[in-house]
Amino acid sequence: MSRALLAALALAATTVADTCDTVASQTSITILNPLTLAYTESQGEYWSTACSDLAPSCILEPETTAEVAAIVSILRDNNETFAIKSGGHNPNNYFASVEGGSQISTKSLNEVIFDPATETVRVGPGNRWDDVAAALDGTGYTVVGGRIGNVGVGGYLVGGGLSFMSAQYGWAANSVVEYTLVLANATILTVSETSYPDIFMTLKGGGNNFGIVTSYLLQAYPQGDVWGGNLIFDATPENSAALLAAVRDFTEYYPDEKAAVIVTAERTLATLADIWVMFLYYNGPDVPAGVFDNFTAVPHITDTTKTQTYSELVSGNNWSVLKGQVYTIGTETTPLPSAADGPEIMGAIFDHWVNVSDTAALVPGVVASIAFQPIPKQLASIARSKGGDMLDLDADVDRIMFELDYSFLDDADYATIDTTMRDTYGGFQSIVQGYQASGMLPADAYLPLFQNDCFYPQNYFGRLRPEKLALAQQVQAEVDPDGFWTERTGGFKIPA
Ligand SMILES: Cc1cc2nc3c(=O)[nH]c(=O)nc-3n(C[C@H](O)[C@H](O)[C@H](O)COP(=O)(O)OP(=O)(O)OC[C@H]3O[C@@H](n4cnc5c(N)ncnc54)[C@H](O)[C@@H]3O)c2cc1C
Structure with missing residues (x-):
């Protein structure tokens, strides 16, 4: 040697x-x-x-x-x-x-302190969203947070945060009023819109590139009982077509800002058991007539929807967090097709997902899922009205952001699934671009990726508006000129 x-x-x-x-x-x-x-x-x-x-x-x-x-x-x-x-x-x-x-x-940074006078809640990143909801239960208030209680506060908020309340209040990050931040030089900053406006903006979707957030001060909102739960459907061709049409229509006609859905298809490839699992939410105890009719009209095999506390709903959704598997996550964004073009375009996306997931069928234990997440214009408007964020959606188009997941048993199969994941979202982008070229989807739609759902090679920062990327680069040069967070820890990094 x-x-x-x-x-x-x-x-x-x-x-x-x-x-x-x-x-x-x-x-x-x-x-x-x-x-x-x-x-x-x-x-x-x-x-x-x-x-x-x-x-x-x-x-x-x-x-x-x-x-x-x-x-x-x-x-x-x-x-x-x-x-x-x-x-x-x-x-x-x-x-x-x-x-x-x-x-x-950050586990021991786990404060949840509600201040009724300012209608804010100080939340530590060591919490999970079900901890936060449970702590606020009975106060008559809540904060904008995760849809599945087991998700952590820290990563979710620096990634933007999609909530059941996003059509009502924006991305979760839009309701952060102050961050406590440890910089790369170990300085502690209290970051608000007035103290450090540029850092404040970059923390709303900038990931872990600017420091470690040790406390979030969140806007609180009045909260009573909610209605929600799951519907489960067999994935027959008729049901799949009806649900794809329903989620398209729901996104365009967004019937009520208090309503939210996640429409998920799941394939357990070894058994060819294909189902749809839908998460429904209404921010009130009773759902006005008509809000979810397009979904409830589709024949379903399970219905767990009911009136409950917000805390019960968020922790109840933890049933979907299955441990003991390797997971991968990925995403892509499409402008919403018109009602006339919906069957063709939504069908092409769904068929592509089915076909690509089939190629991984021999991987032991593999389960493929795709979530159709409505991102209506309303969400973009409310996000901007609350000061904006790195994603900076415009209200020119409605969008659907897909969350793709492949889970499987053995890490040894990671390379196979890595290829499958890239083929899935890569194919989605090609399909969208093809329909943009043919005029069936708006050619100039801004289509960023949602960071919390991105696969590690995806170009999150590269898909942001150039001025937001430039802001991230500028703030990084100011607070981390040596690239401490870039070089020393993982996450989506700001390209030079
Ligand atoms: C079952 C499930 C449901 C989900 N549902 C939603 C949903 O409803 N909405 C949504 O938006 N996303 C959702 N996600 C995605 C989720 O938001 C992201 O995976 C997020 O990164 C997880 O947050 P975490 O705190 O658990 O992150 P971690 O895995 O702990 O961290 C993720 C990243 O954030 C960084 N980070 C964590 N804490 C801090 C901090 N305090 N300061 C700076 N950087 C930090 C880490 O370094 C890491 O790079 C879901 C994921 C799963 C698995």
């Missing part, structure tokens, strides 16, 4: 333990070490087992913003990679997970 290689290995050996050892010797921050129960349990919190399999050298659980800043200071003095983890629901490997470096878990 050459001396240079020995020196490099020695350096690697010392840097691997560096952050954990230094935090242990210089601070009283809680550290979970490998081969302990607490470490193993924490690793089990990821949605995807592929993230759980990446083993950090230790897990750091700071309890205060000052402790997060102390960790960042220590990281500045070495060259280790690290991960920032909130709920661990992002299934992209190395985004909130790391092999060998330290993991900063």
Whole structure:
């Protein structure tokens, strides 16, 4: 072995333990070490087992913003990679997970403090959305958050955040009024629209490129009982056609800003069991006549909809969070086709998904799902009226944002599914572009990607408006000129 290689290995050996050892010797921050129960349990919190399999050298659980800043200071003095983890629901490997470096878990930054006087709630990134909903239960208020309770607050909000209340109040990020942020130089900033307007904007969909958010101050909204639950349908050709038409119509005619749906098709490829699972939500105890009729008229095999508290609904949706599988997530965006062209275009997209998912049928345990997520003009308008965000949707067109998921049993099949995922969203983009070229979809529609649903190679920042990308680059140059977050931790990175 050459001396240079020995020196490099020695350096690697010392840097691997560096952050954990230094935090242990210089601070009283809680550290979970490998081969302990607490470490193993924490690793089990990821949605995807592929993230759980990446083993950090230790897990750091700071309890205060000052402790997060102390960790960042220590990281500045070495060259280790690290991960920032909130709920661990992002299934992209190395985004909130790391092999060998330290993991900063926000788990103990878990405050939920409601202030009725200002109608705001201070929420720590260590919470999951069902924790937040439960803490606010009975106050008569809630915040705009995740549709499935188990999703974490931290990653969801820096990714924008699509909520059941988004047609009413915008992206979840539009209701953040203040961030507590630890910068790359370990400075702590209180970021609001007036204190640091550019950083404030970039945090609304800019991911983890600007710092670690240790607290979110969220606008609270009056909240009573809600109506919602699931409908499950057999995926017969008739049902599929009816549901595709219904979700198209719902997006265009958006019947009521208090209403929301996620329309999901699922294929368990080994058994050829194809179903549709629909999530319905109405922000009130009773649904006005007609709001969901196009969906409820389709013959269904299960109906769990009922009036319940918001907290019950959000935690009730946790049934859909199945652990023990490797997950991948991806997305694409289409302008909404007209009612006349809907059957052809929605049908082409659906058929493409069926055909590509078939190519992965031999992967053990594979389940393919596609969610049709309505993004009506109304959402774009309300988002802009609340000050805007990095996605900066216009109200020129209605849109559908697809969420694609492939889950499977064995990490060894990741490369196969990686190709399948790229083929799925890549094909969607080709289909959309084809219909734009033929004039059946608006050619000049702005079609960004929704970060929270992006697969790791997708060009989130490249699909934003050029001025938003330029803002992200400018703020990054100001607050992280050395590329600390870019070089040292995973996530969607700002292109130079
Ligand atoms: C079952 C399920 C349902 C979902 N439903 C929705 C939904 O309704 N709406 C929606 O918008 N998305 C949804 N998503 C997507 C989800 O929002 C993203 O996966 C999001 O990244 C998860 O948030 P998290 O806190 O669990 O993230 P993590 O996986 O912990 O982190 C994701 C990314 O955010 C960064 N990050 C985390 N915390 C912080 C912080 N405090 N400061 C800076 N960076 C941070 C991490 O470094 C990482 O890069 C869903 C995902 C799943 C699996």
